[in-house]
Amino acid sequence: MLLAVLSILHGTQIAVASDQASGNPGRSIRPVNSIADSSIHWPSAEQFLRVLTLRDFNTRVVVLGVACLGLACGTIGTFLLLRKRSLTADALSHATLPGIAIAFIIMAKLGGDGKQLAGLLLGAFIFGGLGVGAILVIRHTTRLKDDAALGIVLSVFFGVGLSLLNLIQQMPLGHAAGLNRFIFGKAASMLPVDAWTILIAALVISLSCLVLFKELTLLCFDQGYARSQGWSVITLDMVLMVLVVGVTVIALQSVGLVLAVAMLIIPSAAARFWTEHLARMVIISAVIGMVGGYLGATISALVPRMPTGPVIVLVCSGAFIVSVACGPKRGVVARTVAQKRLGRRVAIQHLLRAVYECSEMAEKKVSSGNTVANVTAPLGELVKVRSWSINQLSRLIRSACRGKLLVSGNSGVALTDHGLREAERVVRNHRLWETYLIHYADIAPSHVDRDADEIEHILGHDMIVHLEQILSGKVKSDPMPPSPHHLSVAPTDVNGVTA
C-alpha cells in the first residue's frame, strides 16, 4: 500500500511542476493582505475543487499525510476506546508540551534554530511517556483514583509546558513563534518532509496494530484471562500506550495537543454505532479518521488562519453525530423506531385481548372453530377495559384492521380468523402467567392482571412450554385456561354483540 502511495505521488510530481510552469501558484492559495486583516477569505469554488482534488503537489503530500494520520488514529483509537483509556490519551497528549519546549531550548542552546521537527517530536515522545508513567505511579503508590491521577498529570504537565513557552518568549533564543502551532495544530505549516514522516509513521503504527490485532483484542476484552494464559498484560498495555504516544506525537503538528485525543476517540466511538464486529469497527473507524483528516487539512489549507485541529474535530464530530442518529442497531433513530414498533405491537395485542375477553364475558362461545362474526365486542365495552381514549382506541382499531386482525362493523369490532388465533395466543400467555404468579409467587389473584400485562407480549416459546409443564396439574390449560380472576368490566349491553 505504501508503495502504491509512493508511486502515485512520484508520478504527479512532474504534473505539478508543469502546472507551476504554466503560471499556477503552488501552495499560497490566496495572499493575506496584511496582518491586521481579520476578515475571512472564503475560497472560490475553483480553488476549493483544486485543493480537494489534490492538484498541487505540496497540498497533496500534506493532505495525504494527515489522512494517513487519521487512519492510524482510527485504528489504534478503536483499541484505546475498548480498553477504556480515552482519558489517558488526553492526559498524555497534554503532557507532550513541556517536552516540545525543553527540546526547543536544548536545540537552541546547542546552536541550531531549535526547530528541527524530529528533535521537537522526540521531546514530545519522551514527555508523553513520562506522563503515562506519572499516571501509573500515582495510581499505584497513592490511594487516589484514576480520574484524579489523570486530572493531575494533564494539568501539571500542560501548565509546566505553558510556563516554559512563556519563558522561551523572553529568552534570547531566537524565533519561538512557531511553537504555538503544536497546541492547536496547523497542517499548513508542514513541510513536505514533515508530511512524509507523518505518513510513514502513521502507516507503521497502523500495521503494528494489525499485526497485534489478536493480542490487543484479548487485552481489551479480558485482561484477567490474558494474564492467566501467560500474556504479559503490562507489556501489552505498554505496547498499546507506545503506539498511542507515537500517534499522538505525529498528530501534534496537524491536530495539536489539545485536540489530539479527539482524533483517537471520536472516529472509533462513531464506528461502534455501525457494527458489532471488531475488524469492521477498526476499518470504519480508520475510514472516518481518514476522511476527517483529509477534509480537515483541505479546509484549513483553503481558509487562511483556520487551524487544522478544530476543523478535523468538527468533521469527525459530524460523522459521530450522524452515527449516533443513524447507526443500524444502536442508533437513536433505529432504537426509537424499534421501541415505537414494540409499543404498537403491545397496544394491538392489548386490544385483541380486550375484544376476546369482552366476547367471553358476554358468555359467547369462543374457539377457533367459530365464525369470525362470533368474536365481537362493541366499542362502548372496549373503551372501559383500559385507560385509553376513544381516539386512541379508534386509531388502534384502524391499525389492527389494516393488519387484517380485526374487522369493524356497525355494532363493534370482530376478530378475523387470523386475529382470533393471535388473540387466543395472547390471552393464553396472559392467563398462564397469571396462574403462575398466583401459585408460585403468592400474588393475590386481584393483583396479577397488571403484572402479567407486561410479560405476555415477550414470553417466548420455551417459556410457554416450561409454564405449561409446571402448571399442568394446577389448571386446565388446553386449549384455553379460564381467567384466574374476575374479568374487570361486566358486559352491560349483551345486545350489542352480534350473534
Added chain:
Amino acid sequence: MTISTGQPGASGVSSPIGQNRSHIATGDEHPVTAPLSIHDMTVAYHRKPVLWDVDLDVPSGRLIGIIGPNGAGKTTLIKATLDLVPKASGRVLVFGKPYRKQRHLVGYVPQRESVDWDFPVNALDVVAMGRYGTIGWCRPVTKRHRTAAYEALDIVGMADYAKRQISQLSGGQQQRVFLARALAQDAQLYFMDEPFASVDVATEKAIVEVLRRLKDAGKTVLVVHHDLQTVSEYFDYLIFLNMRVVTHGPVGEVFTPENLKKTYGGRLTLLNEAAELFARQAR
C-alpha cells in the same frame, strides 16, 4: 517449605527424592506430582489479609468443589493461585513445577461479571481466545484453531450461537462461552469461578455434563461453588474455606454437619480483627 522445583514434570511418578526433601517448620509432605500444590500461601488486599497460610495438595482427576461463606476468599484463592492478585507469601506448583512454567496446562473460567459483554466480538471469537496461547505472538488465528473453537462450543451446546454477538447471549449462554474458551485450550487443570452463579437450567446441565467429561478424561477441576444442596451431587472432593482451609477431603468423608458449622458458623473473630488491624495500619 519444601523444595521440589527440580522434580520431574507432569506425568512423572512420585520420585524417590521426594522422600527426603528438606523441610522448614511446617514439615508437611507435598506429593510432587499433585496437579496443584499450594505452599503456605497468604494473600492480602491493601495489607488486609483475606487468606491465611493456605497449604494444600489437590488430588489428580477429581471434581473439586471450593465452598465457604461470602468473603471467605474463594475467588481470591483462585486468583492468587493464578498470579492474578499478588501473594503476600507462598508458592504454587502445578504438576510439580512452578505455575509460571506450566501455564499452558491450566485453564481458567473467570466470573462472568468480570468482563464487559458489550464488546464487538461473537461467541466464536471469544472461544478462539482459548487458543491464543498456543498460537503465540503476532500470528493470526487460522482455520484449524477456529475449528477447535467451534468444537469446544459444540461441547457446551452452543454451536448454533457461534456467530451471535456476545451481548445478545443470555447470562447462562455467556457462561457456557467462557467454559468453551477454557475447553478450547485443552488444559490438564481447570479453575472455574462460580460457573453455576445465576444460570438457567440448560446451562447448569451443560456445565455438569462438561465437568463429567473432564473428569472422565482424567483432568482435575476446581470449582468455586455456592449451592450446598448440589455439592455432593456435582463434586467428589471438597475444600472448605473460610479465610483459611478449614478442611479438605473426599465428599463422603468431609461433607459433615460439623465441618459445615466450622466453615459457615460465624466468622473467625480473631482472624478478622487481626485483618482489620493490619488494614488500619496500612491507611
